[in-house]
Amino acid sequence: xxxxxxxxELRVTPDRFLPHRYAGASGDYNPIxxxxxxxxxxxxxxxxxxxxxxxxxxARANAAAAGGDPRSLKRLSVQFRGMGLPEQEIxxxxxxxxxxxxxxxxxxxxxxxxxxxIKNAVAELRTS
Amino acid sequence: MAVDxxxxxxxxxxxxxxxxxEKIREYALAVGEDNSVYFDRDAAxxxxxxxxxxxxxxxxxxxxxxxxxxxxxxxxxxxxxLMVHGGQEFVWGEPVCSGDTITTVVECKxxxxxxxxxxxxxxxxxxxxxxQEVVRGTWTNIVRGV
Numbered sequence: 001x002x003x004x005x006x007x008x009e010l011r012v013t014p015d016r017f018l019p020h021r022y023a024g025a026s027g028d029y030n031p032i033x034x035x036x037x038x039x040x041x042x043x044x045x046x047x048x049x050x051x052x053x054x055x056x057x058x059a060r061a062n063a064a065a066a067g068g069d070p071r072s073l074k075r076l077s078v079q080f081r082g083m084g085l086p087e088q089e090i091x092x093x094x095x096x097x098x099x100x101x102x103x104x105x106x107x108x109x110x111x112x113x114x115x116x117x118i119k120n121a122v123a124e125l126r127t128s
Numbered sequence: 129m130a131v132d133x134x135x136x137x138x139x140x141x142x143x144x145x146x147x148x149x150e151k152i153r154e155y156a157l158a159v160g161e162d163n164s165v166y167f168d169r170d171a172a173x174x175x176x177x178x179x180x181x182x183x184x185x186x187x188x189x190x191x192x193x194x195x196x197x198x199x200x201x202x203x204x205x206x207x208x209x210l211m212v213h214g215g216q217e218f219v220w221g222e223p224v225c226s227g228d229t230i231t232t233v234v235e236c237k238x239x240x241x242x243x244x245x246x247x248x249x250x251x252x253x254x255x256x257x258x259x260q261e262v263v264r265g266t267w268t269n270i271v272r273g274v
Contacts, residue, residue, distance in 0.1 A: 012160055025151075025158035027192050051213050056159035056185040063184070068163050069175070070223065073184045077217035077266075 001096050001104045001127055007065035010092040012057055014049060018086055022053045049084035054110050054118050061092040062106055062123035074103065075124040084110075084117040094123070102128035131246040131274050133239040135204045140234045143194035149226040152182045155189055172225070179225040187218050187263045191252045194232035195267060198250050204236055206248055207271050214247070214270035222260040229257045237266070246274035 001007075019033045028050055031038040039047040055078050066072035084090060094108035104125050110118035149169070156166040161183050164171040172180045182189075199206060224230060231254065238249040252265040 018158070022158045025155040026188055028188075052185070052188050052216065053159065055216060056183070059183070059185045060159060060161060070163075070165070070181055070184050073220060075217070075219045076184070077215070079215045080213055 001065070001099065001106075001125070003096050003099050003104075005096045007061060007094040007096070007106055007108070010057060010061035010064065011089055012092075013089045014053075014084075014086045016086050018053075019047055019049055022050050026050065026052065028052070044083065046085060049086060049117075051080040051084075051118075054080070054084050054090070055121075057090060057092050058108050058110055058118055058121050058123070062094065062108060062125055065094070065106065066125040066127060072126045073123065074126055076121065078108075078118050078121040080117070081119050082112075082115045082117045084112050088112050090117070094121075099127075102126060131239055131241045131271075132205055135201065135236045136239050138198075138201070138203065138236045140194060140198045140201075142231050142233045143191075144229055144231045145190035145193060147182060147186075147190065147224055147226055147228045147230060149180050151189065152180055152186065152226055155186050156183055159183065159185065169226075177223060177225055179227050182224040182226075184218065184220050184263075186224065187220075187254065187265060190224070190230040191232045191234075191254055191263070191265060194234045194252060195250065198234040198236060199248075199267075199269065201236075204239070204248060206246075206269060207274075210272045212270050212272075213267070215266075215268040217266040219264045220262070221264075222256060222262050224256065224262050228262075230254050230262060231256075241274060244273060246271040
């Protein structure tokens with residue numbers, strides 16, 4: 001992986017019940033993620049995806065770019081912006097910005113319907 | 129109104145989590161992982177793991193029990209109605225595998241106000257049963273209109 005390279009895009013459309021499965025897997029049952037009625041009552045467009053689910057996709061796309069080994073992901077830092085919704089495609093893309101001593105830094109974003117839900121994500125990957 | 133920073137430096141009791149193969153499967157399926165090392169012990173061992181490894185972001189599962197009391201601490205005083213999870217960083221060390229016991233300690237690292245928002249940063253350090261660090265996390269929560 002060289003500076004300027006793009007990592008392979010990850011495209012995922014979380015289904016309607018994905019937030020419920022992620023709630024069970026992660027233990028985060030905040031009703032804004034799993035109860036549409038509650039979510040709309042507090043002013044959200046509907047039940048929203050867990051931010052850490054989106055970060056999980058960013059982690060997955062970066063590890064995959066380094067060959068899929070979970071040990072290749074040394075560090076990941078993200079900012080959560082905007083809200084992700086179920087049943088709309090998420091696109092994770094990234095560009096290598098630095099390469100030093102067997103590691104690369106990848107600037108990554110996760111976008112949904114033109115809205116960046118995760119931005120300023122930086123992954124440090126072990127490449128050798 | 130200024131944010132109350134008196135909880136800065138406060139630490140919370142360690143939380144121990146026993147990592148199980150089927151919980152790793154449940155998490156891996158939820159985030160769409162398809163690498164066989166997360167599901168198949170033989171594949172994991174062939175790849176050099178002691179047992180089925182957890183995906184890196186499984187850190188949120190074993191750290192949650194330690195993070196909860198810190199974020200909910202009335203002395204920290206986060207207003208949940210106005211809180212968003214603003215940022216997150218993990219730095220990984222030794223891989224986490226099924227059968228490990230991961231102990232996490234949390235410190236309220238920094239509380240400050242900027243542009244009318246309160247920033248609450250917590251640091252978690254997770255170690256395995258052999259004392260090896262597996263992940264260090266920085267969790268930043270932002271509260272609007274403090």
